[in-house]
Amino acid sequence: xxxxxxxxxxxxxxxxxxxxxxxxxxxxxxxxxxxxxxxxxxxxxxxxxxxxxxxxxxxxxxxxxxxxxxxxxxxxxxxxxxxxxxxxxxxxxxxxxxxxxxxxxxxxxxxxxxxxxxxxxxxxxxxxxxxxxxxxxxxxxxxxxxxxxxxxxxxxxxxxxxxxxxxxxxxxxxxxxxxxxxxxxxxxxxxxxxxxxxxxxxxxxxxxxxxxxxxxxxxxxxxxxxxxxxxxxxxxxxxxxxxxxxxxxxxxxxxxxxxxxxxxxxxxxxxxxxxxxxxxxxxxxxxxxxxxxxxxxxxxxxxxxxxxxxxxxxxxxxxxxxxxxxxxxxxxxxxxxxxxxxxxxxxxx
Numbered sequence: 001x002x003x004x005x006x007x008x009x010x011x012x013x014x015x016x017x018x019x020x021x022x023x024x025x026x027x028x029x030x031x032x033x034x035x036x037x038x039x040x041x042x043x044x045x046x047x048x049x050x051x052x053x054x055x056x057x058x059x060x061x062x063x064x065x066x067x068x069x070x071x072x073x074x075x076x077x078x079x080x081x082x083x084x085x086x087x088x089x090x091x092x093x094x095x096x097x098x099x100x101x102x103x104x105x106x107x108x109x110x111x112x113x114x115x116x117x118x119x120x121x122x123x124x125x126x127x128x129x130x131x132x133x134x135x136x137x138x139x140x141x142x143x144x145x146x147x148x149x150x151x152x153x154x155x156x157x158x159x160x161x162x163x164x165x166x167x168x169x170x171x172x173x174x175x176x177x178x179x180x181x182x183x184x185x186x187x188x189x190x191x192x193x194x195x196x197x198x199x200x201x202x203x204x205x206x207x208x209x210x211x212x213x214x215x216x217x218x219x220x221x222x223x224x225x226x227x228x229x230x231x232x233x234x235x236x237x238x239x240x241x242x243x244x245x246x247x248x249x250x251x252x253x254x255x256x257x258x259x260x261x262x263x264x265x266x267x268x269x270x271x272x273x274x275x276x277x278x279x280x281x282x283x284x285x286x287x288x289x290x291x292x293x294x295x296x297x298x299x300x301x302x303x304x305x306x307x308x309x310x311x312x313x314x315x316x317x318x319x320x321x322x323x324x325x326x327x328x329x330x331x332x333x334x335x336x337x338x339x340x341x342x343x344x345x346x347x348x349x
Contacts, residue, residue, distance in 0.1 A: 001029060001069065001071055001092055001094060002069065003026050003029075003031065003092060004026070004343060004347075005069075006062060006065045006066050006069060006071070006092075007024055007026070007031065007062065007343065007346075007347070008343045009065040009106055009107065010058055010061035010064075010065050010106075011058070011061075011340050011341070011343065011346060012061065012106050012107050012109065012340065013057040013058040013060075013061045013262065014057055014109070014111065014262075014265070014277070015050075015051070015054035015057075016040060016042075016044060016045065016050040016051070016053075016054060016279070017040070017042075017172075017176045017190060017191060018176070018189055018190055018338040018339075019039045019040040019051070019054075019176070019189060019190075020039065020189055020340065020341050020346070021035055021036050021037070021039040021040050021048075021051040021054055021055070022034065022035065022036060022054070022055060022058055022087075022346060023036055023346055023347070024346055024347055024348065025347070025348040026347065029091060029092045029093065030089065030090065030091050030092065031089075031090045031092070032086060032088075032089055032090075032348075033055060033058065033086070033087045033088040033089075033090070034085050034086055034348070035048060035051055035052070035055060035085045035087050036085070037051070037085065039051070039189075041172075042168070042169065042172040043166070043168055043169055043172075043284065043287065043295045043296065044169075044172075044279070044283040044284065044287075045283070046283070046287035046292055047251075047290075049249075049251075049254050049283065049286060050279070050283055052087065052251055052255050052258065053254050053255070053257050053258040053261070053323070053324060054258060055087045055088065055258060056254065056255040056256060056257060056258020056259040056260075056261075056262065057258040057259065057261065057262035057265075058258075059075060059087075059088055059090070059255065059258070059259055060258070060259040060262040060263060061106055061262060062090060063075065064100040064102050064103050064106065064266075065103060065106065066092060066097070067097045067099050067100040067103070068099045068100070068103045070094060070095060070096060070097055071092050071093065071094060071095065071097065072092070072093050072094075072095040072097050073091070073092060074090070074091040074092075075088055075089075075090050076088060076089040076090075076091075077255055078251060078252065078255075087255065088255075101270075102132075102263060102266040102267065102270065104270070105266040105267075105270045106266065108269050109266055109269045110269075110334055110337045110338070111195070111275070111276055111277065111334070112274035112275065112276060112331055112333070112334045113195065113196055113197040113276055113334065114197050114274070114331045114332055114333075114334060114335070115234050115237060115331065116234075116237055116238040116239060116274060116327065116328075116329030116330060116331045117237070117239075117329060117330045117331060118236075118239070118329070119239055119329065119330055120145060120239055120240070121143070121239045121240050121273075121328070121329075125271055125273065126143065128267055128271065129141065129242075129264055129267055129268060129271075131267075132260075132263040132264045132266075132267040133244070133260050133263065135260070135263065136256055136259065136260045138246060138247070138248075138253075138256070139244055139245065139246045139253075139256065139257065139260055139323075140244070140245045140246070141242060141243070141244055141245075141260070141264065142242065142243050142245060142315050142316070142317065143240045143241065143242050144240060144241040144242075144243075144315055145239075145240045145241075149235075149236045149237075149238065149240075149241065150232065150236045151310070152235075152236075152241045152311070152314050153231075153232040153233070153234075153235035153236035153238075153241075154232045155281065155307050155310045155311045155314065156232075156235060156241070156278040156280075156281065156311070156325065156327070157228045157229070157232035158228060158280075158281060158303060158304075158307045159228075159278070159280025159281050159284075160224070160227055160228045160231050160280075161224040161225050161228035162224075162280070162284075162300055162303065162304070163224075163280070164209060164215060164218075164219070164223070164224035164227065165219055165300070166295070166297070168295045170215060171212070174209075174210040175190075176189070176190035176191055177190060177191055177196075177210070178190055178191065178192045178193065179193050179207070184339055185339065187339070188339040188340060188341050188342070188345070189339070189341065190338075191338060192336050192338065192339070193206075194335045194336035195334060195335070195336045195337065195338055197334070197335060205223075209223075235278070235327055237329075238327040238329040239273070239329035239330065240327070240328055240329070241278070241314075241325065241326070241327050241328075242264075242325065242326050242327075242328055243311075243315045243317065243322050243324065243326075244257050244260055244261055244264075244322070244323050244324040244325075245315065245317045245320035245321065245322060245323070246320060246321055246323050247319070247320055247321070248321070249286065249321045249323065253323060254323060257323040257324050258324075260324075261324050261326075268328060272330065273328055273329065273330060274328070274329060274330065274331040274334075275326050275327070275328050276326060276327050277324070277325070277326045278325050278326055278327055279324065279325060279326075281304060281307050281311060281325075282308065282311070282322045282323070282324070282325055284296070284304045285304055285305060285308035286321075288301055288304060288305060311325070
């Protein structure tokens with residue numbers, strides 16, 4: 001079995017700010033997937049929840065890629081309590097497996113931050129997206145649609161303002177931006193500036209924002225709120241907003257969410273639809289909800305809690321947790337795509 005080829009394809013999985021928080025050890029017909037906590041120490045990643053979602057997407061990619069090689073996967077999630085960073089143990093067996101049709105979308109799936117076209121999802125598109133999520137019965141995929149999507153757009157864009165007002169979120173964001181193609185090719189993690197779809201002269205302003213001292217001044221003239229408002233206008237023209245909902249939020253639930261969303265995202269890719277995760281507010285709220293408020297001012301805590309409540313109302317999810325949220329629609333291709341670490345960089349010896 002060519003396990004290296006399977007892992008190499010699976011490595012196209014998405015992760016927060018393209019941190020790629022995984023290392024993988026191959027042992028004969030087995031793969032051990034390890035989380036690397038230090039790759040993402042942001043306020044968004046409370047108890048490594050965001051990284052666990054990314055691992056879920058990686059696991060799903062592995063299962064999909066393996067199916068095209070006549071290889072079945074026996075997946076054990078968090079198999080050893082005394083090894084908390086061991087996210088999954090996957091045992092591979094040669095077997096006649098029906099190739100998963102989502103395979104062809106693995107290396108085509110990208111985050112697209114361009115403006116979308118305000119064209120409603122067709123009944124067939126929605127049906128196929130819901131079907132992709134249906135393999136996970138303890139979770140629910142919901143869409144927020146309609147002509148007026150500004151309430152949802154305004155709520156999700158609150159995150160963009162907070163990022164520029166909070167020192168810790170600001171530092172993490174700009175430490176993961178590559179300003180040149182040469183830098184991006186060298187680092188292979190984080191976000192190349194062109195993937196952020198910020199056009200001149202706004203790109204010049206964004207570069208100024210990377211300096212915290214300058215940003216502190218720009219806060220005085222309400223620039224973060226202006227940027228959030230501009231993003232809301234872009235988000236409002238999407239076909240729909242989506243959310244993955246669940247009753248619980250244990251570690252296993254975040255991994256399952258990643259698997260579900262990867263299938264939805266790959267399905268969307270195959271349908272010619274673009275997606276962009278909008279996870280800031282849900283992830284920060286999970287942190288606050290757990291009683292962990294270090295790094296967040298009282299003002300931002302209140303703003304996050306109120307905004308999360310609004311998002312839950314929009315999705316009619318009173319008794320459920322929002323574990324993943326996104327916008328979806330048709331758009332032009334992205335100006336650039338994120339790099340990936342080489343196979344040798346993610347494999348443990």
